[in-house]
Amino acid sequence: MILQVEGVGKRFGGLQALSDVTFDLPEGQILGLIGPNGAGKTTLFNCISGVYEPTDGRVTFRGEDVTGSKPYLMARRGMARTHQIVRPLNELSVRENVIVGACFGRENHRLPAAGDIADEVLEFVRLADRSDQLAGSLNVGQKKRLEMARALAARPYLLLLDEVLAGLNPSEIVMMVEIVKRIRTERNVTIIMIEHVMHAVMNVSDRLLVLDYGRQIAEGTPEEVANNEKVIEAYLGDPKLAERLMTG
Amino acid sequence: MSTVRKYLGLIVTIGVLLMLVAWPAITGKDITRETTFTILLSVALASSLNILLGYTGYVSFGHVVFFGLGGYVGFYLMSAQGMSLWISMLAGGVSAGVLAFLLGKAILRLRGGYFALATIGINEAMRAFINNFEPFGGPTGMTLNFSVYRDYGGAGQALWLSYYVLAALTFIVLIVSYLVRTSKFGLGLLAIREDEDAAEVMGVNAPNVKTWAYVLSAIIPGMLGVLFFFKNGSIEPAPAFRLHFSIEMIVMVMLGGQGTVLGPILGAYGYQSLRGFLLTSPIFKDIQLAVAGVLLLVIVLFVPAGVVGWLRQRVPVLRRALQ
Amino acid sequence: MQISFDLIIASLIDGLLLGFVYGIAAMGLTLIWGVMNVINLAHGPIIALGMFSLYFIFDLFGLNPYVALLLVAILGLLLGVLIYFVAVHRVIDAPHLSTLLATFSINMIIIGLGTAAFSASPRNVDFSLGSLSLGPVTLLGTRLVAAVLAVAVTGGLYLFLYRTRPGRYIRAVANNRDAAELMGVPSAQILALSFGLGTMLAAIAGGLIATFFPFTILAGGVYELKSFVIGVLGGLGNPVGALLGGLILGMLEGIIPAFMPTTWVPVLEFLLFVLILLVRPQGLFGARK
Known part of the structure; x- marks a missing residue:
């Protein structure tokens, strides 16, 4: 269990x-x-x-x-989770949001490794083309996928x-x-x-x-x-x- | 080439600062040195505060408490215990850091306005306490015996020495600020600034990380307090714990751009130059505070990201150079 | 040390009477906080403006200070509405730092202009109502009247908040601004009115204090800090808590000097302040949520 x-x-x-x-x-x-x-x-x-x-x-x-x-x-x-009402870190880029997940999640990565994970996960949730955009500027659907990407980057x-x-x-x-x-x-x-x-x-x-x-x-x-x-x-x-x- | 690109932000920052520092050394004039001393002191204090305010999003209104306490501890060691400036500065930094650590454990639980209020309360309590604390001279404070400066080559030399020590400390603050900004620790701080609860869910140990940011932002102000009052020759509770000075630091951070490495330098430079201009201008001399107030209001209302933030938003090409 | 019981009673009552006025000042701060979550850092200078307005109306027009106080109140209200629309409205939904700095810029503007206009030499409202002796205790007339007025103002504020339409709107906006807006409450006007009421209370407090002590344009700062302490003591956003908090602070200021040097008073006050923020941020009497 x-x-x-x-x-x-x-x-x-x-x-x-x-x-x-x-x-x-x-x-x-x-x-x-x-x-x-x-x-x-x-x-x-x-x-x-x-x-x-x-x-x-x-x-x-x-x-x-x-x-x-x-x-x-x-x-x-x-353990990783997403929020019902999305909570992006607005003033950080999409990629930085996901790096936070990778850095502080289960595997506790350093920045460069976390960056690689972020790129891979963003590809997986199909947000790779938005990497450098500010998270606050995404639409709701994209923010939901960002939540997902952050959670996955933690390798839960x-x-x-x-x-x-x-x-x-x-x-x-x-x-x-x-x-x-x-x-x-x-x-x-x-x-x-x-x-x-x-x-x-x-x-x-x-x-x-x-x-x-x-x-x-x-x-x-x-x-x-x-x-x-x-x-x-x-x-x-x-x-x-x-x-x-x-x-x- | 790629290394230059990678560290462009730091290079630009250091370059700007080097120009500032070199100016009095080249001219060799006392008056230029004094002006630059004030600016550098502001740069170093504003950049220290920026680690907490700009990166972590916690508004410390009473940050001057670290400058004051460090100053008092160091000054006491110099005047009553005959210790050297170096040991005293170290002690000032350590005591400010320890205070920040203890405070951090307690008041960083408070959010938003409550935290800001608590920092005001801490500063006022400390000022009132020192006012009653006889070993530190109570309300009259302490003075340095003039002979102390002899160990540093006489009073005139000591002023130049203070200047170069300040310049060195300012460089250290900026490098620390840059390293924090580009580190994993710094990313955790930014995450807390954006959404503390979400950051915790993503694994950021917010109570710890915030406390260390607070400590980092307190150490250098503690050392600067010792240096400032060493140069000054005397220390009293009112100038050491002047709340207004705290708020000026915040204004400088805001003016330049909170959360950026370069912002507090430009903000401190801009603020102090403006202040100097207003104080010497025949038209604005009497109402300099009011003019500064109007400018602050305009910035808060219309350019909340500060100069650097505004440039980064408007001119994306500059993002790498302006950090 | 022999402590005279009479002396303690006398200074206790003295502090208590002063506490009513502290309470009014704090009520202004706490009302603004409660309605819009803004810490008004221009609070002190507005208290000082209340002092100066009373002084000039009394000195130039020879009006009775308590009639002048009515004018001071109106001026305070108008000033607050003006400050709200100029400095606060645009940043009302921005992070805390913005409203803190916006109101602080108003602080700088008032102090800057005030210093230029009124100089730094202290003024004094030359007015006395004599005093009243009850056994060992001597009460100054101006303090007694101020305390009575403070209670009247508090009562008036409550009637306004609970019995009038704008008052109900204010409470609705304080409770949930979005919901109030959906129900058609003109939130901008209501916020401006609330800010105006807050500054009106500050100006009234200033006017009353001017009948006790000499003052300069900087004199409000001390009462601003006291208002923070009291506001937190009574629960930020709770007007009656502010009055009670004011009384507590007034009494502490009356009693503490009997046991230790007066200069220790602020140390204890601010330690109490921080302590309450930490253990009971909703205040001693619990804030209305």
Whole structure:
């Protein structure tokens, strides 16, 4: 198991944003994390990646208890993530953004080696022609790919993708899904992805985890989850849901 | 050729500074030396501050506290313990660095305006404390016995010596500033400046990196404090911890271009020349502060990237030369 | 050392009364911070302008200082609106450094022009309301009136913020500017008004202080620093916290000299300031968010 999450919960003052989430993630899988808005998906990412300290439970990454660790230590241990709302380092160039990922990520590279990695990763996410542009000047789709490139440059074992498809046009979605698939096959990276574009997440994921109001309501293969009654209820009780989900 | 291209930014910076430094040495005039001393002091202080302000994005309004504390520690060693200028400068730098390290651990947690306010508070607390601290002479401060200068070839020689030491320190600051700007450490600082949370997620150990930037930006001001008050012959709390001086440093960094190596040099030169002009001009003499205020406002409102930043944006060809 | 109990009570009350005025000054600073996240570094010079305005209105027109204070308040409001549109509006969304420097440039302009116009020799508002003796304690009339006015101003500010439409707009903008704009609040005007109210409070504080102490154009600096301390003590952005913070600071200034030399007061004040920033940045009374 690359990641074990046991009974993780997070409370903000009086609000229980997340409670009792438990799952194991074997190496090499893609886990889709779905659920309505406000279900606690990003909160779960924050608890896993060290941005928040969980109020309850335990997170184990590659056999090490990392509950409440700092985000920069998690990056060093080989966990990388993207942000739902993109956070480019605006006044730095695209290439410099990716170099930051390579320099301070798992492999802790020096600048010249990090530069080579950045060039390779930018090629991979098809941003190489934008290398010297300021990151702030990219459009949303390009910024999403920049987030991806920064995360990949860290050479992570586990990649947390937070809605990398949101706000993209159909052709960009196809490109991004392709990239996600290639990450697994070519780079041997385990992935958890939060996604609202259902047909894409159904298509890509090995397993799905469904959150609703901070609780884990279902887990299983895409087919199992799509036919799960609780899940259908959570998604406004749409009886045709399963069909829609599978066909997109 | 490619080496020249690679280090063009540094070469231009050093070239500009060399011209500044050489001018009094060539003319040999005291008045030129004094003018240049003020400018170089500003360059060195502004460039030190730039490591924190320009690279890391933390606004230290009370940066003069390091100049003042270093100055006091060094001055005490010279006047009361009979130590040499060199040892005292070292001690001044070390004490400023240690203070920055301790402060860094505490107040660098604060963001934006809160950090700026805390630095003001630290400076004012330190000034008020020194005002009460009898070993450092309390409110009247300390003076150097004139005979101290004899070890440095007499008072006249000591002034030239101070000048060359300052020039050397300024070179060191600029080289450090350049090395930081082009290093992995510097990249981490820039990442923090742009988005500290995102930088942490990418693996930048922000608490540590910020603290070291703070320490780096404090050491040279501490040494400069010793040198300045050695040349001055006396030290008092008010000029040592003058908040206004802190803000002038920020203005110089902004004027030249924050986050660039060359910017603080041009900014300090521009600011001090302007100030000199205003002070001696019959029209502006009485309202020099107001004129400087109007200029600052114009820069903040219309040229926030400073001269170097503006040139880099407008003339991309110059990017390599202006760093 | 024998400490006289009466003396402590006397200086405590003296400090407390002064604290009301500190509170008004800090309220001006904290209001601007709370609404638009700007630290107004022109706060001190504006306090000084309040002093000078009161002095000139009193001296040239012979108006009663408290009537003059009304004019000072109006001038302070107008000046603030002007400063907002000239210096702050353009950089309101820029990083902190921009607004800090923009307001500092106003500081330089006021001090520069003020020094040229008023010279550096101290002025004095020659006005007295006598004093009131309660047992061992003697209260100066001007301080008593100032304290009462400070409470009235605070009450007025609250009525304005909670009972009038512009006041509600200010609170809406302070709470969430984007949302307020979406609901049709004219945010530029509201921000300008808030800035004006902040400087108005500073000018009123200056006018009141002018009835106690001699002053120069530089005299506001000390109260600016005190306003920072008080603002943080009461929670930046919290007007009532500012008044309470002012009282606390006033009392500390009254009590501390009974136990150690007066010159230690600023050391303790600023250490307290930094300490509170570190352990309770939301202030002793918790800031409204």
